[in-house]
Amino acid sequence: xxxxxxxxxxxxxxxxxxxxxxxxxxxxxxxxxxxxxxxxxxxxxxxxxxxxxxxxxxxxxxxxxxxx
Amino acid sequence: xxxxxxxxxxxxxxxxxxxxxxxxxxxxxxxxxxxxxxxxxxxxxxxxxxxxxxxxxxxxxxxxxxxxxxxxxxxxxxxxxxxxxxxxxxxxxxxxxxxxxxxxxxxxxxxxxxxxxxxxxxxxxxxxxxxxxxxx
Numbered sequence: 001x002x003x004x005x006x007x008x009x010x011x012x013x014x015x016x017x018x019x020x021x022x023x024x025x026x027x028x029x030x031x032x033x034x035x036x037x038x039x040x041x042x043x044x045x046x047x048x049x050x051x052x053x054x055x056x057x058x059x060x061x062x063x064x065x066x067x068x
Numbered sequence: 069x070x071x072x073x074x075x076x077x078x079x080x081x082x083x084x085x086x087x088x089x090x091x092x093x094x095x096x097x098x099x100x101x102x103x104x105x106x107x108x109x110x111x112x113x114x115x116x117x118x119x120x121x122x123x124x125x126x127x128x129x130x131x132x133x134x135x136x137x138x139x140x141x142x143x144x145x146x147x148x149x150x151x152x153x154x155x156x157x158x159x160x161x162x163x164x165x166x167x168x169x170x171x172x173x174x175x176x177x178x179x180x181x182x183x184x185x186x187x188x189x190x191x192x193x194x195x196x197x198x199x200x201x202x203x204x
Binding site for chain 2: 020024025026028029032038040041044
């Protein structure tokens with residue numbers, strides 16, 4: 001799964017810690033999601049999308065291997 | 069809006085008080101857990117008593133169930149997978165030690181269920197806290 005959280009963070013000038021504070025998770029969780037080690041729950045994905053004022057579809061995308 | 073009027077306090081203020089209480093409980097929880105682990109370990113080493121192993125088990129269990137400062141879904145998922153990994157390692161160790169003892173390659177084998185549970189709980193704590201704090 002791909003995600004554009006890092007890009008959205010840079011666009012909004014947020015650090016990982018800022019985003020973590022806003023959605024009440026740890027900074028490590030944000031980093032794990034960004035590097036693709038951890039797939040967030042639907043609620044967490046919706047919360048992240050809300051912070052960036054975007055949709056989950058725009059933040060997260062499927063890769064070829066996910067469809068196999 | 070109605071609930072805010074009934075309580076006469078902004079909702080976030082109540083949440084902050086609750087979070088603070090939870091934090092205090094979490095620290096207290098951890099202190100009790102560590103105290104039990106220290107006392108239990110020393111009782112088990114120096115007196116080899118059953119009470120010591122029970123204290124150690126309780127302490128290790130309390131340490132696993134203690135909530136984090138920033139408890140989120142990743143920490144919960146790490147906790148669950150750490151228990152699974154610890155159980156596999158501990159059971160492999162138990163089976164291996166039994167087989168080695170059977171062939172006289174090891175002077176002892178793990179027969180006590182309490183010792184097996186202590187091993188599982190101790191491994192769970194080690195794996196969980198290492199993964200939580202040392203991996204990003």
